[in-house]
Structure formats: structure tokens, C-alpha cells
Amino acid sequence: MKRTRIAYPYIFVWMPIFIVAPLIFVAYYTFFDKGHFTTEYITQVFSERTYLPTFWNSLWIALVTTAVCLLIGYPVSYLLANMKKNTAALVSMLFILPMWMNMLLRTLAWRILLNDGGIIATVLSWIGLGNVQLLYTPGAVVVATIYDFLPFMILPIYTVLSKLDKSQIEAARDLGANSVQTFMKVVLPLSMPGVISGITMVFVPAMSTFAVSGILGGKSVLMLGQIIEEKFKRGTFGIGSTLSLVLLILVLISMAIMRRVDKDNAAEGGTLW
Amino acid sequence: MKKYISAILAALFVVTMLPLALVGCANEKTLNILNWGDYLDKDVKNEFKKRTGITIKETNVTSNEDMLIKLEQEDCPFDLCTPSDYAIERLIKGGWLAEINYDNIPNIVNIDEYYRNLPFDPDNKYSVPYTWGVLGVLYNKTMVDEADLGSWDILWNEKYSGQIFMYDSIRDTMAVALGYCGYSINSTDPDELKAAADALIAQRPLVKAWCTDDIKDNMIDGTGALAVVYSGDAVWCTEPEEGNTDLDFFCPEGSNLYFDSMVIPKNSKKKDMAEQFINFLLEPEIAARNTEYIGYSTPNKEVIPLLGEDWENNHIFNIPHEELATLEIFRDLGDDIKLYEAEWDRVNIH
Numbered sequence: 333m334k335r336t337r338i339a340y341p342y343i344f345v346w347m348p349i350f351i352v353a354p355l356i357f358v359a360y361y362t363f364f365d366k367g368h369f370t371t372e373y374i375t376q377v378f379s380e381r382t383y384l385p386t387f388w389n390s391l392w393i394a395l396v397t398t399a400v401c402l403l404i405g406y407p408v409s410y411l412l413a414n415m416k417k418n419t420a421a422l423v424s425m426l427f428i429l430p431m432w433m434n435m436l437l438r439t440l441a442w443r444i445l446l447n448d449g450g451i452i453a454t455v456l457s458w459i460g461l462g463n464v465q466l467l468y469t470p471g472a473v474v475v476a477t478i479y480d481f482l483p484f485m486i487l488p489i490y491t492v493l494s495k496l497d498k499s500q501i502e503a504a505r506d507l508g509a510n511s512v513q514t515f516m517k518v519v520l521p522l523s524m525p526g527v528i529s530g531i532t533m534v535f536v537p538a539m540s541t542f543a544v545s546g547i548l549g550g551k552s553v554l555m556l557g558q559i560i561e562e563k564f565k566r567g568t569f570g571i572g573s574t575l576s577l578v579l580l581i582l583v584l585i586s587m588a589i590m591r592r593v594d595k596d597n598a599a600e601g602g603t604l605w
Numbered sequence: 606m607k608k609y610i611s612a613i614l615a616a617l618f619v620v621t622m623l624p625l626a627l628v629g630c631a632n633e634k635t636l637n638i639l640n641w642g643d644y645l646d647k648d649v650k651n652e653f654k655k656r657t658g659i660t661i662k663e664t665n666v667t668s669n670e671d672m673l674i675k676l677e678q679e680d681c682p683f684d685l686c687t688p689s690d691y692a693i694e695r696l697i698k699g700g701w702l703a704e705i706n707y708d709n710i711p712n713i714v715n716i717d718e719y720y721r722n723l724p725f726d727p728d729n730k731y732s733v734p735y736t737w738g739v740l741g742v743l744y745n746k747t748m749v750d751e752a753d754l755g756s757w758d759i760l761w762n763e764k765y766s767g768q769i770f771m772y773d774s775i776r777d778t779m780a781v782a783l784g785y786c787g788y789s790i791n792s793t794d795p796d797e798l799k800a801a802a803d804a805l806i807a808q809r810p811l812v813k814a815w816c817t818d819d820i821k822d823n824m825i826d827g828t829g830a831l832a833v834v835y836s837g838d839a840v841w842c843t844e845p846e847e848g849n850t851d852l853d854f855f856c857p858e859g860s861n862l863y864f865d866s867m868v869i870p871k872n873s874k875k876k877d878m879a880e881q882f883i884n885f886l887l888e889p890e891i892a893a894r895n896t897e898y899i900g901y902s903t904p905n906k907e908v909i910p911l912l913g914e915d916w917e918n919n920h921i922f923n924i925p926h927e928e929l930a931t932l933e934i935f936r937d938l939g940d941d942i943k944l945y946e947a948e949w950d951r952v953n954i955h
Contacts, residue, residue, distance in 0.1 A: 382947075382951065386954060447823075447828060465767065468814035550813065551815035551953065552814070554953055554954060565668060565670060566668075566670045566775065566946075568946060
């Protein structure tokens with residue numbers, strides 16, 4: 333009797349129903365219209381330029397989000413990893429705390445913060461920046477997306493950094509490396525698996541998100557996910573499925589790139605997932 | 606140990622699958638209704654249960670397209686639904702609805718003649734009007750000049766740049782633009798649709814945001830001067846207690862008049878029960894209570910006297926029939942909706 337049997341319900345029931353079947357449906361609706369094979373949707377998505385701007389919007393929002401999360405997340409993780417155990421536990425808890433609340437609620441909170449006459453607008457008006465529209469702008473979408481995904485950047489980096497073998501740092505210092513050199517040549521390369529995980533965990537969901545831009549964007553910036561949502565809501569499954577499939581492929585490509593970068597580092601650190 | 610684990614897993618599996626199974630086996634004494642959110646008073650449901658022992662089970666959706674997806678199925682589990690005009694027209698064309706037996710609905714006499722035999726269901730064979738309303742402009746009296754009111758032009762007025770909320774919904778917003786350009790809201794002429802979409806694209810810099818439900822909150826908070834809304838929502842927004850009395854509403858000529866009507870899916874096994882419930886909802890007392898809760902205009906002529914003066918004098922709720930003369934009801938466009946889709950994508954992505 334093997335323990336792997338415990339996984340059977342997942343492998344033979346859950347996965348086929350909730351992962352494989354939906355994928356087959358998406359592929360079916362991409363290539364078939366009322367039972368007939370068609371390339372209409374594929375040509376519509378690729379030949380006409382209508383949907384191109386939404387691809388671009390999703391891409392730049394995901395890239396900016398990932399870059400900012402990395403810029404904020406790495407130093408924070410580094411500080412956390414060098415804190416006393418108890419303090420670090422407390423501070424990292426504060427970062428995780430918002431994740432216990434539903435993402436939609438947090439996004440709705442941003443709507444109140446950013447709205448005309450909200451807290452942020454009031455503070456800005458004190459320094460003479462009244463009448464600035466904050467809500468329903470691309471900026472609002474980017475800020476809230478960063479806020480939503482920051483913990484996904486911090487956690488993997490922090491995990492790697494806190495497990496770092498301190499004796500290697502000491503060795504580097506003993507051998508005459510200054511603190512900048514130690515960081516660049518020892519700490520940073522060793523923490524790359526965490527960075528890669530963080531980037532993947534932020535970039536991929538940010539790329540396909542639609543709720544944040546739906547609530548805070550007011551259509552000022554339309555993301556791919558929103559178009560897909562709208563298409564499915566209106567029952568136009570063909571285009572919706574085709575766009576979903578394209579998004580899936582984009583995600584797979586970015587995962588493959590990450591994997592490749594990760595592999596180059598694997599010799600030094602080992603992968604997280 | 607392993608036995609326990611598999612038992613637990615099996616139990617978990619059954620529990621997760623249970624809701625799916627429950628959808629199928631409906632209780633004899635329940636009526637499954639597919640309805641909009643906040644569109645049926647709880648007290649009214651309880652009253653019906655008290656009288657007949659029938660429990661009303663409601664499922665809520667947010668769009669006609671959602672309703673259509675659920676209703677255009679052979680194994681549709683619903684017994685009563687409240688879609689809008691053009692969706693009903695499509696359901697009738699597709700043969701998805703059951704003919705209503707008016708012997709079971711004597712209270713149909715309470716429905717004003719004006720709201721019967723409408724173009725989407727000429728003999729009311731399949732539908733009984735539930736609520737109605739018009740598409741128009743909600744405006745803040747403190748921010749808008751009275752001289753600018755009256756037509757869709759106000760939404761293209763640069764004076765109100767950055768203070769306009771548009772309604773993020775394909776047919777309704779295309780109707781606004783078609784009306785602004787002077788065309789029928791049911792137009793399927795590609796040139797007219799293109800002109801309407803171009804008008805919406807030209808309007809984009811003036812628009813603060815395209816939203817759906819947020820519009821109401823934003824207008825009540827006073828963060829916008831103008832918004833495209835349906836009269837039912839306007840009633841709610843202008844209400845003194847929860848709304849904002851600075852707000853008012855007007856309906857431009859040639860705008861949309863809509864009806865949400867009660868229909869019975871053809872495969873419902875409880876048609877008699879559904880008719881019994883429709884009849885119950887048409888009782889003046891019950892209809893009045895329900896109308897007070899929903900806030901949307903009612904086709905029931907016995908209701909307004911019961912609701913009192915405040916409701917009777919509310920020009921957004923009790924719109925005189927003369928004002929409805931130029932309005933149009935949405936028609937089902939069939940495959941021509943694809944023309945709308947293409948233009949709408951162009952507006953969205955611009």
C-alpha cells in the first residue's frame with residue numbers, strides 16, 4: 333500500500349474536472365463554432381489590431397508591478413532576514429496580515445482612499461495639489477496591484493535569505509570582500525531562486541488580473557483579463573476563449589524564461605518551486 | 606490510519622459535490638426563481654410561503670446575457686425568471702418559454718393596458734410585466750446649468766469634462782450614442798453604428814469613468830455631475846434618506862424604455878405554482894409592498910394610489926405616459942449584435 337493513493341482523488345477526479353476539462357472547453361471554443369471548425373476567432377485576434385492595446389496594457393502593468401515589488405520587496409526581505417528572529421516574525425506577520433483579507437475588499441478600500449475627497453486627495457490638497465483625479469486612472473490600478481502582490485515578492489525572497497548560510501558571508505568578509513562586494517558576489521546570487529519565484533508569483537497573476545483594473549480603472553486602462561471577462565459575460569465564448577488561450581501561452585512563455593534564468597542559478601541555490 | 610484518511614477524503618469529496626447534486630433535485634414545495642439582485646421583497650416571499658407553503662428560492666444575476674445563458678438550456682432548473690424585453694424576444698424566438706395560462710392569473714386585470722401587448726411579446730402570451738423604467742441622465746443640480754438639460758448633448762458638453770460617468774454596458778451605452786447622433790436605438794445600419802461609436806470615442810476625454818454599480822455611490826457622494834442611469838436607480842439615488850436630494854433625473858427623447866417581465870421557462874415542472882406566484886405578485890397590496898422595496902416603476906395600476914402622494918408625485922418613479930411617447934424598447938437584434946460587439950470593442954480599447 334503506497335501513500336501516493338491518497339493523491340488519487342486529486343489526480344483522477346479533481347484535476348480532470350476542474351483543470352483538464354476547462355482547458356479542453358477553452359480550446360474547443362477557440363477552434364469550433366456550433367460544431368464546425370473555424371479559424372475565424374484566431375484571425376480576428378491576430379489580424380485585427382483591436383485587442384493589441386489590451387495586451388500591451390496587461391504587459392506594462394505587470395512589468396511595472398513586478399519591478400516596483402522587487403525594488404521594495406528585496407530590501408524589506410533583506411532587513412527582515414537580518415533582524416532578530418522574534419522581531420522578524422512580527423514584521424513579516426504585518427506584511428502577511430492583509431493577505432488574510434479578501435483581495436477584492438482591499439481593492440474596494442483603495443477606491444475609498446483614492447476617491448475625490450478621500451484621504452489621499454485631502455492630503456494632496458494641503459500641499460496645493462487639489463483637483464487631481466486619482467481614482468479611475470492607470471496610476472490607481474498600478475498602485476493597487478503593487479499593494480496586492482507585494483507579499484508574494486517578499487515571502488519567497490525572505491525565505492531564501494533567512495536560510496542563507498551565514499558562514500559563507502563570514503568567509504567572504506574574511507577573504508577581504510567589503511560589504512558591497514559580499515552582497516553582490518555572495519548574497520545576491522544565493523538569493524536568486526527567491527527572486528525568481530517572487531517575480532513569477534507577481535508577474536503571472538498581475539498579467540492576468542482584471543478585478544483591480546475593473547474596480548479602480550474605470551476603463552481608463554483596459555487589461556486583457558477585462559476583455560476576456562466581458563466576452564464571457566456576454567456569451568461570446570469564441571473570442572473570449574481565444575484571448576484566454578493567448579494569455580495562457582504568454583504566461584507559459586514568461587514561466588519558461590524564468591525557468592531558464594532559474595536553471596542557470598540552480599547550481600548555486602536550488603529551486604524553490 | 607490509511608482507512609481513516611481515505612474515509613475522510615471520500616467524505617470531503619461527497620461534501621464538495623453535494624451542491625452540484627442539490628441543483629438537480631428540487632424540492633416539491635419550492636419555486637426556483639432567476640432574478641436580479643434586490644428585486645423581490647423578502648417579506649413578500651415570506652407572505653407567499655405563509656399562504657401556500659411554497660418556498661421561493663432565488664438565484665441572482667447581473668445581466669440579461671447571464672440570464673440567457675442559464676435559460677437557453679434544456680435542463681434549466683428555474684421556474685420563473687424576470688429578463689428584459691429584448692431577451693424575452695430572443696427567448697420566444699428560440700422557443701424557450703412556456704405559454705402562460707391566464708386562467709390561473711385573474712389579477713392580470715391590474716396591469717395597466719398601456720403596458721400590455723408590447724412589441725417584444727405582442728399578445729402577452731409568454732410574459733407578464735413586472736417593472737419598467739427609462740434610460741436617462743442623473744445630474745447634480747448644484748453642478749449643472751439648467752439650460753443644458755434635456756438631451757443627450759449634455760454628455761458631450763465640454764463644460765462638464767471630467768465629471769461625467771458613463772454606463773459600462775454595450776446596448777445601453779450604444780443607445781445613448783445612437784440617440785445623441787439622432788438614430789434609432791435599435792439601429793443595425795453599420796454606418797450609424799460606426800458614427801455612434803465614433804461619438805463615444807470622441808467623448809472619452811470628457812468621461813471621468815465607465816462604471817456599472819459604482820455610478821450610484823459616486824453620484825450620491827457628489828463626485829460627478831452627470832451620469833447615465835436607469836430611472837429605477839435614479840429613484841434610489843434621489844431618495845432623501847439614503848440618496849442625495851441634490852440629484853435629479855431627466856429622460857432625453859428617443860431614449861430606451863425597458864420592461865422586466867416575468868416568464869416561465871418551457872421545461873419548468875411547476876408551471877402552475879409559478880402562475881400562482883405571478884398572480885400573487887399582481888395583488889395590489891403585495892405589489893405595492895414589493896414596489897416600495899424595489900423602487901422601480903410598476904405597471905400595476907392599483908399600486909400608485911396605495912403608495913401615497915410622495916410616490917405619485919415622484920416624476921422619476923411615476924413618469925407620465927406622454928413622456929414615454931418617443932421612447933423605444935430594445936429589440937432582439939439576432940446576429941446583428943455582432944456589429945455592436947465590433948464597434949463596442951473599438952470604443953473600449955480606444
